[in-house]
Amino acid sequence: MIATETARLPFYRLAPGIHDPLLALTRAAKKDLDPTLVELLLIRASQLNHCAFCLDMHVTDARKAGETDERIALLSAWEEAADHYSDKERAALALTEAVTLVARGGVSDEVYERAAAHFDDTEIVRLIALITAINSWNRINxxxxxxxxxALTPIGGAS
Known part of the structure; x- marks a missing residue:
């Protein structure tokens, strides 16, 4: 897709040392997580943060990973469309919303325990890191x- 607006600030060109570490965090967080689940979480956080750049990117990536248009379209109403998502996916989506909206009350024991019923400790650490990373990308973008x-690639950097 062609960019139709001009960035307010060429953030990654002006601060190339920020792009690569954030990309490394994102890649490390994704390790051993289901790629389709990852994309659903990245889309949901980006919806909550109103990041059009990341929404466009992760909807495209979700489709490439095999996600359906129907599940992508229903993602903003995942709780009401519960039969379209597994218990594990809903637990991860609840965690995504709690971490993304952390200022609204933190991550409750209920949300954490729901995630812990489907993910081991290492996976929860990766999920929290992934959610933290996408929130950073969203806020910067x-x-x-x-x-x-x-293009997000900084001068001399790699994406």
Whole structure:
């Protein structure tokens, strides 16, 4: 997709040392997690944060990973469309929302225990790191007004 807006700030070009460590965190967090689940969580956090750049990227990536258009379209209403998502996916989505909206009351014991029923400790650590990473990407991209379709690669960096 072609970018139609201009970024407010060429964030990654001005601060190339930020892109690669954040990308490394994202890649490390994804390790051994189901790629389709990962994309659902990245989409959901990006919906909550209103990050059009990340939504565009992760909807595309979810489709490439085999996710259906129906489940992607229903993701913003996953609790009401519960029969479209497994218990494990719903637990991870609840954790995503709690971590993304942490200022609204933290991560409750109920949300954590729900996730712990489906994921081992290492997977929970990876999920929390993944959610933290996408929230960082979202906040940077929204604040810098990175347009849909823009290249994030910093000068001399790798994406």
């Amino acid at each position: 929204v604040a810098a007004r990175v347009p849909v379709g823009a």
